[in-house]
Amino acid sequence: MWFALGTFDDGGAAFPGLVVDDVVVDLRPHLGDGATVERLLQDWDATLAVLQDLAEEAAGLPSTALADLRVLAPFRPRQLLCAGANYFRHVRQIVASTLRNSGDERSEDDLQAEADRIAHARAATGTPFVFPGLPSAVTGPHDDIVLWGPGVQHDWELELGVVIGRHAHRIRPDEAMDVVAGYVIGNDISTRDVMNRSDLPMTDFIMSKSRPTFFPTGPYLVPREWVPDPRQLRLRLSVNGEVMQDDTVDDIIYGIEELISYASHAAVLGPGDLVLTGSPAGNAGHHGNRWLVPGDVIDAEITGLGRQRNRCIEPPVEADS
Structure with missing residues (x-):
């Protein structure tokens, strides 16, 4: 059963929620009042097992329609x-537009050839x-x-x-x-x-x-x-x-x-x-x-x-x- 994890606000305090279909199950009654997505990620294997069990029971649990909640960022990243410059077509477009905007007077075909060369050079370095x-x-x-x-x-x-x-x-x-x-x-x-x-x-x-x-x-x-x-x-x-x-x-x-x-x-x-x-x-x-x-x-x-x-x-x- 597909499910997701997020952070929501019903007009009170933000809370972690299990998303199943178009409803959200408040996880605090199941995981404690201090539960947050950030804390749940600290022991992800255990969290995932609990979420899987709750998702199977979701139809019988109290829930709120997703449309009735404010959806917050799911968590605040630690880092x-x-x-x-990590997609081939993106790198080619960025290089071509940068050269063009800087006044490079080469033909469009030449600009595209230069952009293609630089894009493939990115991959050849082996270093992201x-x-x-x-x-x-x-x-x-x-x-x-x-x-x-x-x-x-x-x-x-x-x-x-x-x-x-x-x-x-x-x-x-x-x-x-x-x-x-x-x-x-x-x-x-x-x-x-x-x-x-x-x-x-x-x-x-x-x-x-x-x-x-x-x-x-x-x-x-x-x-x-x-x-x-x-x-x-x-x-x-x-x-x-x-x-x-x-x-x-x-x-x-x-x-x-x-x-x-x-x-x-x-x-x-x-x-x-x-x-x-x-x-x-x-x-x-x-x-x-x-x-x-x-x-x-x-x-x-x-x-x-x-x-x-x-x-x-x-x-x-x-x-x-």
Whole structure:
């Protein structure tokens, strides 16, 4: 029986809930008043067994319609690690649009050939690119996204998120799936025109990617048992009803196994960590620099993992932009 795990609000305190079909079972009566998704991830094997039993009994348990609850981010990651430049078509599009926007006067065919060369060079290195994000950027799957300044080139990046359920340090790729608890949807909002610092030869991922509300997550965590082949998942994102991203995970350069292994050699991974696998093709630069503006509505979904809908809004009047 399919089920998922999330965090919800019925107008009182937030609570962990078991999602079965279109209803939510409050887990506090079964797992204690102090239960949270973060705590449940600390002993994921035991938690999964309990959730499986409850899912089988769900029809006879008190529940609330999912539509009657506010859906929060399923959990607050302990560590947030993000893969960059990790889809072939995405890398080709980013390289081509960057060259074009910088005034490169080569023909479109030449630009595409250069982009293709760089995309395949990424795979030839054998080394993923992973950078940290701030968990404070995480927001709910239906919350507003505040388009903070400085910068105006706000972009979307729909991504498959991998939730870690066991401790892992310096593990091999063939061991990686054993530490995966499940999957979530993530949207890595990025402000492109503040990414590169003019005063330093550095990339500023905090200002460009980790501002509050810049990482809608959820609606829930789906155990990996319900996703037999992550590469077959389809990612689809639209802005105001216009499809911008529509691709499958199969276009990925470094798969989940390689990313987790690489990340575990850079850091000690543990329950509640979230590893983002990168964005597929179709970012704003590919769509004629169609950056996000206040009033835009983003709809995003990944096969079997639910849907997000977020409205983009102006920063508060008193905010220093």
